[in-house]
Amino acid sequence: MFRTLFARIAVAGALFAAGAAQAASCPVHYLDGRPPEIRNAKLATATRELCYGVFGVMHSGVTRTPLWSAEYLRADNLERAEGLDRDNAFHAESRLPPSQRAELSDYSRSGFDRGHLAPNGDMPDRRTQRESFSLANMVPQNGEHNRHIWAPIEGAVRKMAKKEGELYVITGPAFLGTSLRKVGNVLVPSHLYKVVYSPRQKAAAAWFIENRGDAPIHVIPVAELERIVGIELLPSLSRQDKERMLRLPKIKQRRNNRS
Template identity: 70%
Template sequence: MLQQLIGAALLAASGLAFASCPQHYVEGRAPEIRNERLAKSTQELCYKVFGIMHSGVTRTPLWSAEHLTAHNLAAASGLSRENSFHPEPRLPRQQRAELADYARSGFDRGHMAPNGDMPDRESQQQSFSLANMVPQDSDNNRHLWSSIEQAVRKMAKKEGALYVLTGPAFIGSELQKVGNVLVPTHLYKVVYSPRQRAGAAWFVANAGDAKPEVLSIAQLESRIGINLLPSLPAAQKEVMLRLPKMKAGKRKG
């Protein structure tokens, strides 16, 4: 215990802060934002089985984080879905998404920490906070992205536990809005196996006909301007975890 306290003090002195809800992150350390534009008006929010970093600029999460266990997934498998989308009361009104932002937008309210991962009613209700949502192409959300979420659950059951980071990417200068919420150009899902000490990510355009890319953690970090797993040395971020192959989404029309 004393060694842990000393270690925490040394990390704090070096400017490396732990997350407010460290149980959701590898070695208790949340991602670090490198892109100054993303760092404005951020607020960490902790929930029962996931944590997020919310952006008051985009009015979306920048990431969700889960320590996804086989035990929780076994509980989740017996839970029926109850939709309860709601604005996040802990956020200032001028920085949060509202139900009206998504109404008649043509976009789904896309979960970052998925409802299908939630082991109980309290966690499920928390997952429907708009702070955990991004405007997502409906075909993307219901087909390709759903397949990725199912693949991660299958992996977690096999591995016993995984750390998962999910979030949007906003690439380019011409970004679309629905209401006051920015629409991401891409989505990512990072999977890290502590057993194999390896990780990888899917990177997907926010479109119905998107073709998923598989990237190393290092490659994804360079694209989105976030140090996603700061507790890992650079060399380990290049060690690729084998991810299931995903088919491209269906082209509209």
């Protein structure tokens, strides 16, 4: 299914060139100002970078989801975020053409959550909070996974950022296998990942988890994740750097989850 979907867009080369030209438009969100680099040509079709106040996404017009979100996560912004209540202002992204974007109707009665990549809990003010509720920052996510696996991971990253002072975080979906499904026009990811890089420790690691409620939590080197997803997520680091494992907080899983 995934192969067929990407084959439908005949202008892949031109669109990829346009996407690449925009790649450095919001460098503050990326380690050393360098955004991830797409190595799997199928993923490069109809991509568009969108910059927001404290995060950026690379959006795919084929999956109608982000391919990643990127955050330069600072302790001072997280302190400001703690006083905000959740807005829940989900909305379609007006900067994307209707033929390539998700709509609220795609998720309606789908059985999937609208899962944030850049979390609402990281947003330091009302403007950035509203930006985080753009559907360009969402993927269809199993509800149990979202609440009982992903939310604890997001909380652990915030706690870690407060301790470290700053982190670079890249969050994204993976579309693996031949039995992918869609909700409306939006492709459902098979897995989700979150990469964390600590400038203080000069090390990184990633969580990589299947998109189901009872999925085991895997912590893997960034180099391995890059091979799996076909994206060079931290291109300014050497392969040796990407093999060096940052110690990530242990996530306590709820037993006997049901997806």
